[in-house]
Amino acid sequence: MLDLETVGEVLVAKLRGELDLKTAGELRQGLDRALDGFTVRHLVLDLENVSFMDSTGLGVVLGRYKRLAGAGGKLVVLGLQPPVRRVLDLSGVLRIVPEFNTLKQAVEALRRGEASA
Amino acid sequence: MLDLETVGEVLVAKLRGELDLKTAGELRQGLDRALDGFTVRHLVLDLENVSFMDSTGLGVVLGRYKRLAGAGGKLVVLGLQPPVRRVLDLSGVLRIVPEFNTLKQAVEALRRGEASA
Amino acid sequence: MLNRFRLEFPSRAENVSLARVTVAALASQLDPTIEELDDIKGAVSEAVTNGIIHGFGASPEGTIVVEAVLYGDAIEIYVEDGGKGIKDVPKAMEPEFSSDPERLGLGFSFMQSFMDSVQVDSAPGRGTRVIMRKQFAPRH
Amino acid sequence: MLNRFRLEFPSRAENVSLARVTVAALASQLDPTIEELDDIKGAVSEAVTNGIIHGFGASPEGTIVVEAVLYGDAIEIYVEDGGKGIKDVPKAMEPEFSSDPERLGLGFSFMQSFMDSVQVDSAPGRGTRVIMRKQFAPRH
Numbered sequence: 403m404l405d406l407e408t409v410g411e412v413l414v415a416k417l418r419g420e421l422d423l424k425t426a427g428e429l430r431q432g433l434d435r436a437l438d439g440f441t442v443r444h445l446v447l448d449l450e451n452v453s454f455m456d457s458t459g460l461g462v463v464l465g466r467y468k469r470l471a472g473a474g475g476k477l478v479v480l481g482l483q484p485p486v487r488r489v490l491d492l493s494g495v496l497r498i499v500p501e502f503n504t505l506k507q508a509v510e511a512l513r514r515g516e517a518s519a
Numbered sequence: 520m521l522d523l524e525t526v527g528e529v530l531v532a533k534l535r536g537e538l539d540l541k542t543a544g545e546l547r548q549g550l551d552r553a554l555d556g557f558t559v560r561h562l563v564l565d566l567e568n569v570s571f572m573d574s575t576g577l578g579v580v581l582g583r584y585k586r587l588a589g590a591g592g593k594l595v596v597l598g599l600q601p602p603v604r605r606v607l608d609l610s611g612v613l614r615i616v617p618e619f620n621t622l623k624q625a626v627e628a629l630r631r632g633e634a635s636a
Numbered sequence: 637m638l639n640r641f642r643l644e645f646p647s648r649a650e651n652v653s654l655a656r657v658t659v660a661a662l663a664s665q666l667d668p669t670i671e672e673l674d675d676i677k678g679a680v681s682e683a684v685t686n687g688i689i690h691g692f693g694a695s696p697e698g699t700i701v702v703e704a705v706l707y708g709d710a711i712e713i714y715v716e717d718g719g720k721g722i723k724d725v726p727k728a729m730e731p732e733f734s735s736d737p738e739r740l741g742l743g744f745s746f747m748q749s750f751m752d753s754v755q756v757d758s759a760p761g762r763g764t765r766v767i768m769r770k771q772f773a774p775r776h
Numbered sequence: 777m778l779n780r781f782r783l784e785f786p787s788r789a790e791n792v793s794l795a796r797v798t799v800a801a802l803a804s805q806l807d808p809t810i811e812e813l814d815d816i817k818g819a820v821s822e823a824v825t826n827g828i829i830h831g832f833g834a835s836p837e838g839t840i841v842v843e844a845v846l847y848g849d850a851i852e853i854y855v856e857d858g859g860k861g862i863k864d865v866p867k868a869m870e871p872e873f874s875s876d877p878e879r880l881g882l883g884f885s886f887m888q889s890f891m892d893s894v895q896v897d898s899a900p901g902r903g904t905r906v907i908m909r910k911q912f913a914p915r916h
C-alpha cells in the first residue's frame with residue numbers, strides 16, 4: 403500500500419490500491435511514522451496507483467497537509483487518476499495542495515521553495 | 520462478445536468476456552447463424568479474451584463441436600486462459616478438441632486436414 | 637424494475653469495498669460510463685462508511701444492509717444500519733459538519749455530488765437509512 | 777469467523793456473475809492465489825446457474841440466496857433456492873447426469889473439483905441448498 407523514499411528533505415510516498423476506511427488507518431500510521439523518523443520537511447504523494455479515494459482517504463491526505471504546514475513543510479501530489487482527482491477537486495484540496503506531472507518536477511519545486519497550488 | 524471472420528472453409532470466431540448463462544445463449548445463436556450462413560466446414564474458437572467459462576459456456580463449445588463433427592468438420596481452440604483451460608481439461612474436451620498456439624497454425628492444420636487432439 | 641439485490645454484512649471496514657464492488661457489478665449491467673460507475677462507488681463508500689463509523693461506532697458487531705434496484709435508466713441504492721441514528725439530519729448533512737473531529741464531514745456532500753438525489757431517514761436509537769438515486773445519461 | 781455476507785437476488789442470468797464477483801471480493805480478503813479464486817468463482821457460477829435453471833426453470837421470478845463465511849484459512853459458501861428441489865440427490869450429482877438434454881450434467885462435478893467439499897440438501901418442492909467449503913493453501 404505504501405513505498406517510501408527520501409530525497410534530501412523531501413519524503414516521497416508511493417501509494418497503491420484503494421484508499422478507504424480499510425486502508426486509511428494503515429496509511430496514516432505509515433506516513434506519520436516516516437515523518438517522525440526522517441528529518442524531512444516536505445511530502446510528495448504519488449497517487450498514480452491509487453484507483454479510488456473516498457472522504458475517509460481524503461482525511462489522511464488533509465491530515466498530513468496540516469501536520470506539515472504546522473512545521474513549515476509542504477505536501478504536493480502527482481499521478482491523480484480521474485476518481486481521485488474528482489474527490490480532491492470537489493473538496494477544494496486542489497486549491498491548497500499543488501499538483502505536479504512528474505516526481506522530478508515536484509522534488510525540484512519543493513527544493514527551490516516554489517511549490518504552490 | 521463475438522467477432523467473426525472466414526478464411527476459405529474455416530470460420531474464425533474471436534470470443535470476448537465471461538462465458539456463462541448470461542452470455543451462452545447469445546454466443547450459441549451467433550455461432551450457429553454464422554455456421555448456417557457461410558459455407559464453412561471448420562471452426563476456430565479464439566478464446567484469448569475469454570477470462571471465465573463454466574459448464575454452461577462449455578455446453579456451447581461442445582454443442583458446436585458435435586454440430587461440425589456431424590458434417591465432417593472440425594472445431595479447434597486457441598488462446599486458453601488458465602480458468603478456461605481448467606474447465607476444458609476437467610471435462611475431457613481437450614482430448615477431442617485440438618489446441619493451437621496461433622491462428623495461422625490452426626488454419627493451416629485445418630486446411631491440410633491435420634488437426635487432431 | 638430490471639434487477640436488484642439485497643446484501644447484508646457485518647460493520648467491518650473491509651466491507652466498504654465489498655459493497656462498492658457489488659453495487660458496481662449491478663450498475664454495470666446498464667453499461668454506464670466509467671464516471672457514472674465511479675460516482676456510484678464513491679457514494680456507496682461514503683454511506684457504508686458512515687454506517688460503520690457513526691452508526692455502530694466502528695464496532696464490527698453491527699449489520700449493514702445495502703439494497704440496489706436497477707431501472708431502465710437509473711439505479712436506486714439503499715444503505716441501512718440499525719445503529720445509533722441521527723438527531724438532527726439537516727445539520728448532519730451540512731458540508732463539513734462532523735461529530736468526529738478526526739473526520740472531514742464531507743461524506744453527505746460527496747453523496748450529493750455523485751448522485752442525483754440523497755434522502756436520509758434516521759432517528760436516535762432507530763438507525764439510519766440513506767436512499768440515493770442516480771439517473772444514467774442516455775446513450776447508444 | 778472473520779467476515780461474512782448474505783446476498784439475495786432474483787433468478788436472472790445476469791446475476792450469476794454478480795454472485796461470482798461478490799463471493800470473489802469476500803474471498804480476496806484472505807489473499808488467495810489466483811487459482812483458488814478461479815475455483816471459487818467456478819463453483820459459485822455452477823451452483824447459482826443450477827438454482828436459476830433447474831430450481832426456477834429459468835423464470836426470473838425466483839429468489840436465490842448466496843451466503844459466504846470467511847474463516848482464518850477457509851471459505852464456506854451456501855447457495856439456496858426455494859425452487860423445485862431434487863428428488864434423487866446422489867443421482868443428480870453423478871457426472872454427466874442432467875435432467876436437461878441441452879446441458880452437460882457437469883455442474884456438480886465441477887463444484888466438487890473446485891471445492892474441498894460439496895453437500896446438497898434438497899427435497900422436491902422444498903428447494904435446494906448447496907453447501908461448499910474450500911480450504912486455502914497455507915502461505916506467507
Ligand SMILES: Nc1ncnc2c1ncn2[C@@H]1O[C@H](COP(=O)(O)OP(=O)(O)O)[C@@H](O)[C@H]1O
Binds near residue numbers: 686720729745
Ligand atoms: N449512519 C449514521 N449513523 C449515525 N450518524 C451518522 C450516520 N451517517 C452520518 N452521521 C452523522 O452525520 C455526520 C456527517 O456525516 P458525513 O457528512 O458523512 O461526515 P463524516 O462521516 O466525515 O463525519 C457524522 O459526523 C455523524 O454525526
Ligand SMILES: Nc1ncnc2c1ncn2[C@@H]1O[C@H](COP(=O)(O)OP(=O)(O)O)[C@@H](O)[C@H]1O
Binds near residue numbers: 574827859860881883
Ligand atoms: N438447484 C437445483 N434445483 C433443482 N434441480 C437441480 C438443482 N441443481 C441441480 N439439479 C438437478 O441435478 C442435475 C445435475 O446438475 P448438474 O450436475 O449441475 O448438471 P446440469 O446443470 O448440466 O444439468 C440437473 O440436471 C438437475 O436435474
